[in-house]
Amino acid sequence: MHPTESSPARDYEHHDAAHDAAPHSSSSLCENWHDEDIEPRGPISSLLIDAFSRQTAPHMIDGLADEVAAAIKSGRDLVRDEDVQLALFLLYGLYYGRVVDNGDQWEWHVDTIAARLELERAFEAQLRNLVSVPELPNAAAEDVAQALFTLTAPDPDAKPGLTRHIAKSLTHEQAIEFMVQRSIYTLKEADPHSWSIPRLTGRAKAALVEIQADEYGNGRRDRMHSELFARSMRGIGLDSRYGTYVNFAPAITLASFNMISLFGMNRRLRGAIAGHLAAFEMTSSVPNGLYARGFRRLGFDDNVTEYFDEHVEADAVHEQIAARDLAGGLAESEPALLSEIFFGASACLMIDDWVGEHMHESWLAGESSLRKPFPFNAVIANRHEGSVGDSSASAGAAAGAAR
Amino acid sequence: MNSHDKNDDVEVVACTNGPLLVRGEIDLRAANGEPIEQTRKTVALCRCGVSAIKPFCDGTHKLINFKA
Numbered sequence: 001m002h003p004t005e006s007s008p009a010r011d012y013e014h015h016d017a018a019h020d021a022a023p024h025s026s027s028s029l030c031e032n033w034h035d036e037d038i039e040p041r042g043p044i045s046s047l048l049i050d051a052f053s054r055q056t057a058p059h060m061i062d063g064l065a066d067e068v069a070a071a072i073k074s075g076r077d078l079v080r081d082e083d084v085q086l087a088l089f090l091l092y093g094l095y096y097g098r099v100v101d102n103g104d105q106w107e108w109h110v111d112t113i114a115a116r117l118e119l120e121r122a123f124e125a126q127l128r129n130l131v132s133v134p135e136l137p138n139a140a141a142e143d144v145a146q147a148l149f150t151l152t153a154p155d156p157d158a159k160p161g162l163t164r165h166i167a168k169s170l171t172h173e174q175a176i177e178f179m180v181q182r183s184i185y186t187l188k189e190a191d192p193h194s195w196s197i198p199r200l201t202g203r204a205k206a207a208l209v210e211i212q213a214d215e216y217g218n219g220r221r222d223r224m225h226s227e228l229f230a231r232s233m234r235g236i237g238l239d240s241r242y243g244t245y246v247n248f249a250p251a252i253t254l255a256s257f258n259m260i261s262l263f264g265m266n267r268r269l270r271g272a273i274a275g276h277l278a279a280f281e282m283t284s285s286v287p288n289g290l291y292a293r294g295f296r297r298l299g300f301d302d303n304v305t306e307y308f309d310e311h312v313e314a315d316a317v318h319e320q321i322a323a324r325d326l327a328g329g330l331a332e333s334e335p336a337l338l339s340e341i342f343f344g345a346s347a348c349l350m351i352d353d354w355v356g357e358h359m360h361e362s363w364l365a366g367e368s369s370l371r372k373p374f375p376f377n378a379v380i381a382n383r384h385e386g387s388v389g390d391s392s393a394s395a396g397a398a399a400g401a402a403r
Numbered sequence: 404m405n406s407h408d409k410n411d412d413v414e415v416v417a418c419t420n421g422p423l424l425v426r427g428e429i430d431l432r433a434a435n436g437e438p439i440e441q442t443r444k445t446v447a448l449c450r451c452g453v454s455a456i457k458p459f460c461d462g463t464h465k466l467i468n469f470k471a
Contacts, residue, residue: 146420149465210444210445213444214443214445218443285461286463312461315462317447320416320422321445
């Protein structure tokens with residue numbers, strides 16, 4: 001959507017100028033707003049997009065509650081429902097910002113909150129129906145940590161999946177798709193878990209902040225993981241502004257991000273968000289090493305692979321803190337949350353497996369994993385034209401860090 | 404790191420079946436005395452021997468069923 005409201009953040013750099021200069025421009029830091037129109041995928045997302053695009057004061061959104069109720073009653077698979085997942089993405093986007101026009105005035109509007117609550121309750125109910133939670137350990141930090149490591153351990157008998165494919169046989173177009181899919185969460189890396197910081201106390205809170213400080217670059221903007229990912233995107237010729245590729249992201253990709261927002265934004269789900277982060281970190285180091293190998297094999301340099309390389313080392317630290325101090329610490333202080341911690345961890349493994357399977361199975365079938373045809377040639381051309389700009393983009397990020 | 408951090412006590416956690424988790428600033432050096440850059444406040448040091456980024460942990464202890 002085209003920004004229409006004025007805000008100091010968006011006046012910082014005019015989005016059209018940044019866009020015209022191509023993604024490699026030093027001005028295209030990842031905080032700039034996309035200028036793509038988000039396409040509706042059904043009646044709920046259509047009503048929301050229409051309301052958010054009007055410059056009128058917030059109003060009742062006629063028919064929204066009925067459409068939400070109809071979707072929930074339909075018995076459809078909400079995890080893979082394009083309309084429901086885009087609607088949740090838009091509604092959570094009101095809290096993150098930079099997703100829709102005129103979002104500020106809708107953030108606490110009764111209609112958007114009511115729609116979100118209904119949709120997320122149904123989404124959560126379906127997740128709880130599908131997730132199998134393992135036998136619970138004692139609510140002691142070390143026992144919780146060991147049970148989480150067991151739950152997330154690599155299965156030596158598993159058939160080769162997405163990670164192996166990326167390491168060994170990734171194509172250039174698939175590399176672009178992988179980054180487009182990942183951009184929905186990773187350009188906001190760490191943000192959905194940060195919602196839960198004030199909901200935690202003591203050891204668990206200190207642990208989460210220790211992890212998040214590292215995610216946010218320990219005070220260095222150019223080391224923020226979201227910025228590293230933005231540099232990787234620009235390095236392969238993609239536009240790194242948040243939301244540029246939302247229209248290409250299928251429901252399952254939006255669902256994996258929406259699920260973290262759901263866990264992070266609801267205090268009652270603080271156990272689930274702690275478990276989610278633990279499982280997320282515990283299944284990251286080894287795959288990221290293989291992603292780096294796959295991208296290097298395609299000829300991408302350190303500017304692109306730095307994001308993956310960083311996660312090999314960072315997440316080997318984070319997984320220890322998340323398992324023992326965050327999840328374990330929370331279980332010790334609030335033993336009643338033990339099953340929620342393991343629900344969150346199991347839900348993370350389940351939905352991320354689905355995201356990975358979707359990509360892998362699409363590619364094995366010779367198809368794209370994206371929702372609609374992607375302009376690969378333009379991106380590949382962008383990369384070659386922008387090979388000089390890559391370094392200026394990095395310089396721009398470094399300059400931003402110094403500001 | 405600022406001077407406040409340097410005054411903090413160093414804490415080393417021997418993680419079960421995993422690395423040594425080190426909080427606080429340490430003087431990390433290679434055998435030849437060259438300083439090893441520490442890019443984050445808390446580091447995990449390999450103790451299973453198979454990490455590809457030694458002295459740091461890369462999580463691969465999980466693939467060799469390392470016990471400690």
